[in-house]
Amino acid sequence: MIDSESTKNLSGQAFDRRDFLKVLGFGGTAVALSGCGNTSIEDGKETVVSYVEAKDYVIPGVAVYFNSTCAQCDAGCSITGKIREGRVLKLEGNPESSINRGKLCGLGQASVQHHYNPDRVREPLLRNGDKGQAISWEKAYELINEKLQGAKGEEVAFITGDVSGHQKVLLTNYIDSLGSKNHFVYEAVAPAVVRAGNLKSYGVEMPRYRIDKAKVVLSFGADFLGTWISPVHFAQQYAAFRKGVDGQRGVLIQAESKMTLTGANADRWLAVRPGTEGILALGIINALGIATGDVAELVKDYDRARVSRDTGVEPSNIDKIAAILRLRSPSLILAGSAAEGYVHGMQNADAINLLNHVLGNVGKTIEAPVSVPFPQLTQTKGNTASLKKLNDDLAAGKYKVLFNIATNPVYTAPASYKYGDSMAKAGFKVAFAHYLDETALQADLVLPLDSEMEDWGTHVPEYLADTAQINIQQPLMERLHANTRGMGDILLTLVKQRKPEEYKAFDDYYGYLRYAMLQNKAALGGSGDDDVFWNDTLSKGIVKLSGASGALSAKAAVEGLKLPQPEEADKQYPLRLIPSVTSNLRDGRHTNQPWIQESPDPLTTIVWDSWVEVHPKKALELGIVEGDIVKVTSKTGSVNVQVYVFPGIHPEAVSIPMGRGHEAMGRYAKGYGVNPFGIMDAVFEGSTGELAMHETRVNIAKTGQRVIVVKDEGPAGGKQMGRRVALSRSTDQVDLSKEV
């Protein structure tokens, strides 16, 4: 039971909210902090905290489970929170959801650490010189209202990440009520080129990929097991794919310049010269020899010798791939973000998608998406082009008021944008934030948000698996800090400032949400009593909808497909920088969660720091070894970072992971590693205007310092030294049909 000391810590909060959410302290069996401390029976030393009133289902020592939605990334996995005595202990996947089917990735598991994070902003802060001064919410709202009075609609801008659900509705209404049209949806790591490419090739932005139906998957830099679109879902498909359609194990071939987690799981990993993925795709079409018409015309120049010369892939491998693709059908060709981070990214995507058309996969392993019957709730899709536009506008001094909602562009904008300076030109900057991150530090007003475990909400993920669904987000415990607010509640208050009449029926966002959902009860598949429907919805955590499937265009988009020849290496900056997205850190918004920091990078096993991956051949050439601190210089800037000699990267490329190198944010993030955005050149993809992240060229110079790389791997460096530890064998030596 809780000791009196801990009660004191908790007593700052009133214990009067809904029963199950109430923090009972460490009731039930003790959280034996220093479980070896109290070793004798000590009657009367500890205080038992009991309930005043308790619901029947609340039993001390027995966990209650509530369903909600994970907000760590945009995949929209449903979660089940384990709650004991009013505290969230652990998140598990919600089996109801067809996206994650009861599973949850490490990042999702770590979101409890976001919720309990000691570095969360706890009070509304108003800039007072260099310091933040705690103010009341009333004052904050007043201040916003006041500042908005002095600004015209077009002088107000909003920057948000992906938004969906009823929060999006409220946000849109608020922006409309201000007469502003400046809503910038920004995601630093977003599959924007993928969407554009898909739209061109298949007629839809986000089809459903059926890895589980494919017999061969050829992926051009799509890290679908780690970071790409909906990794937990794809990992499950991958498991089925490996088990195989009618007993034949699926074959995964990955072509990319830097090995991703997916690449590490491939049967054949091909190191492709950066930017030549499209050429390889056309080369494979050529080798397949089944294309006709204008496609055949297009690929006729891409013979094996030329493709091999351009891409660095051996001709025999091209033949093998063509052979297996011809033999085993259906297959699935994926064009991932890594293939598209170039000026000619769209061309690469087109060439790769063309392969799907040639192989006849469209309609078989690429299926039409299900659509959600409520277009107003669907996700607004973030991209990087929006930040460029916002930055230009800010630099031109167009905005008097800037709302920054839970994004961190000061950290994720390429250094050449000088986003911080641009932002300073906005008259009044409001940041809605969880942490005092780089962007919040530059704001004039910082408003602390609830964590996703304290807040209500609805989400509609962009990638929907089997059926359309709306994910419910509900509080799993009472608000940890008295003065944080949910984004929905804030928006409701703000929109009430503008349209008091329309929204006066709603006391809070919960009321609004419940009303809005019940309004559409029939469309949401509900019937009968409102309360029954609502409780049922909450207990399931998702609403499944019967959304119609769209249609795919069967015709390949060949027009205008022209791939540039790979460039000669730059003399001054001979190497390509690949800022890699890792499954733990992504764009760095979760860096302050210690499990994430301490969870080793799957491929290098490095923790708590950044590194630059260099191929052993290149390392030998440059005379550098693991642990050397090198200066990585681009046209834009330079960083000093430790070297990890890594075989899974093309010798002409080096790679620095994103997500570390924070200058603010909190104790677990600040000062660990470097930020590759800081040296990224501002080069853009030709047709979408997206930031071409792989176009930065760098050189490497030794600084003479050397450190011990902090990693889980021992000095044997991933070798088994003849011990039989991790074994593998090839398919001809194994009979998988006997397996259970």
Added chain:
Amino acid sequence: MSVTNLLNNWAAVRHFHPIDDKPHDPYKWAMAIDLDACIGCNACAVACYAENNLPVVGREKFQHGQAMHWMRIERYWNEDSREFPDQGAEFLPMMCQQCEAAPCETVCPVGATNHTQDGLNSQIYNRCIGSRYCSANCPYKVRYFNWYDYPTTDNVWPAEMNYQLNPDVTVRGKGVMEKCTFCVQRLRAAEVTAKGEGRIVREGEVQTACQQSCPTNAISFGNLVDPESRVYKQWKAQQVDLAKDEQEKDKREGGTDLRGYRIFEDLRPYPSVMYLERVRESAV
């Protein structure tokens, strides 16, 4: 306190040695990990941190090899000296193998680690005096010692972060050894519930945290005595016998086309975790 108690204590130590005539009854918890399904994503490792109150030791201590990850994902490279690792990497989730004849058990001076009747290798924190002999004798090096008093160390569980601690699992102070428990708190809860209902724990009723989070279902866990369980079926299909130090299938001429194996089987710890070899396509 009696001499009979002493003798009982003594005799019970190797009570459940697999080559003994006492079968595991009614439970023998065991695992099977399919390396072909494992993608090395680390979800299991994080789930383990969440479930078992593992401390985050921070950069400095990690550098000194004092990390406390009960579940570690190892990444091995093919050792032929090709330019690129063109067959990918090999991931191996490694945790306590819950050996039947565990080298750690016999050497502990105070009997803080011993075998349970359901085939687990138990670690009793409050009995441990920290001689670390168990870790010294563990061939897998999966035992983790509390080098510092993590509950009182800065930024391990600062205020509020400690709300997340699982009340069913003791938070370990300095100087005790710890290791993967197969989520014994979940097993015991399920066993007790089943006992109250006069039945045994059903397949799927209890999951370890790592198994639960694994997106590819690479980890299966269950009762090896129960013919209904997936683990039983897998071990059976792979012809891996818990009580053997060399499997019949491996003695066969020309090898086997089954891929089940146990690590360091020949050292005779009789581990309870069977791995299934990773498979690579021969056509490419």
Added chain:
Amino acid sequence: MKDIREDIAWAKINQDVMKSLENPRPLYWVILFFAVLTFGIGIGCEVYQYQMGMGVANLDNPHVWGLYIATFIFWIGMSHSGTLLSAILHLMHADWRKPIYRFAEAMTTFSLMTAGLFVMVHLGRLWQFYYAVPYPNERWVWPNFQSPLLWDAMAIFTYLSSSVLFLFVGMIPDLAIARDNMHSGWRKKLYTLLALGWEGTDRQWRNFRVTYLTIACFLIPLAVSVHSIVASDFGMSQQPGWHVTSFPPYFVAGALYSGCAAIITLFIILRYVFKFEDYMTLPILKKIVRLTFAIAMVWTYLNCIEFASVWYSHDAVSKDLLIQKMTGPYAPFWWAMIFCGSIVPLVFAIKRFQTNIPVLFATSLLLNLGMWLERWMIVSPTFSHGYYPWTWDHDQWPSMIQWGIVFGSFGWFTLLFMVFCKMFPSVSMYEVKEMVYHRTLHLKQNGASEQTVEQGVH
């Protein structure tokens, strides 16, 4: 040459030895000061480690044992030579042991006490050490009698208590002398108490001889078993480099070796500090040196046996470890061990050096260093390069805390030893008198020259 001058009067023996209880050379105080200083540092380190946790020793997860265990074995080993000199040579009637066995026996006792400290220092939760003690308790649990560590604890405790008893019993006649010669004061009272009413009657001498002999006989197998059990801490485990059948004899040989080396060191120091030139003579030193040389060769031989058995065992992991010891990060220490343990003792083969005090002093220190390194090289490389390649550790260099406690243990030992030598007669008076007595008896009976006497004696 004679072991000891035989014209020394019995009274002079009493006088000389009693003088060592009063006024040693100033070096004594210097040594004592440094001993207290190092011990203090060690205590400081231990307190810090106790507060913070074992992590401050910079041990890590595969590498859970470090210098503490190595130094523990070193001190256990050191204790063996005392038993060798006092018990084994006693049974073999080697008279030359008589002037020096007392301090050797004291060395046994104190090094065991030091070793015992390391058992404590090493424990993660030393405040719970009593869990390892088999006694009826309210928890109804016993320690694990299968654990070599428990055998270890019991063996050391038995050996320590027996050694203390042996030291004490052998000292009774001398304590009586001290009692009779000491000016009044607390020390006189102490000696009176400890002398147990010794009057030197025939009956007392007879009982004394029988008791002493009995304990000596008991102690010899005990000494051998203690280090065999320490060896089984390693031999009974399953790790490469440890799981070696020849470990018990190897450890015992190493123990005698390091003990003899330590005796040479302490011999030279005591001889100077307490002005024992007449008793701790060069001929005796020569005999110890020759004995040490013989043991060194036995140790070298056993070392070679170990390498050979690893090499021909077809155990790839152990072989790998051996190669790693020779070439890996531990190579400098490993080769230093071979140099100090097998090459340096060759100096002893040169007759000229067998009585050269500065050379012997330096050499004995090197031998001790070698033997300490040997223990380290047994403990550490197995952790750094064991079965499981993933966990081979990067960076296991003992921290200052670990070094501090190791050095502190030397301070603690020196402190105990030096205090003992000043408190109690460190040369056995009654036995030296026997030596002199035998010889004078000869002289009287034969009336012969020195030359013939010596021939007669030998």
Added chain:
Amino acid sequence: MHRYLRFPFMLASFLVAVACHAATEQTLTTEDDLGPQVQQPIEFPHYRHAGNRNPVDPTNSDPTKGGMEINCQYCHTYARRSLTAGIPPLQKCVGCHQNIPTVRDKPRIVELFKYWDAKKAIPWKKVHDLPDFVRFNHERHIKRFIEQQGRPVQEVCGYCHGQVKEMVTARRQKPITMGWCVSCHMKEHVVVAKGAIPEGGTPIGKQDYWYTFQKPAETRNAEGELTAKGPNDCWLCHK
């Protein structure tokens, strides 16, 4: 006796005595091994609620003459459903007491309603406070002894908690040390199968099984009754 032999003789006698003492099974349930009297925020009179009714006049509820024989589980309702017994919510006290106007002005009840009006939980002190690393499972013991064996509630609870029905505020009467727990777990208990749930279990495969280390064949006592020991597994309570 020779004076030199006196000490060894005494030592030997002592050791023999210790060994004999250790060799006999001891019940550690001495009645006088009471814990400290713990000061509670409200002096809850257990004897009033759980004590036996006045045998002479069962309807007489005079506090000095007996209690109301309320089942322990009426208030301590969590014990049969959870590891922890828990403390009943304040609601439970008030639920009855708001309908008992006769005692409404008694100081303890006034105090109780003060907490209720303030919606504040009563800071009860823990009496049977095991070390933090011990997890005693109430549910399992209640299932076995009350539900399966049909023993009286007060006997079962009282085995560890003592005669609470005679106490005002609870006070520890049993040592509840580990040896005390183990002494019971090592006994051969006769297995009684009562109620709907059999104590044994269902066979898996073709193998009969029993709860404990022993096979059923080995666990018959002299009278031929089935007996079983409690589990002897450290990980049941320490994990």
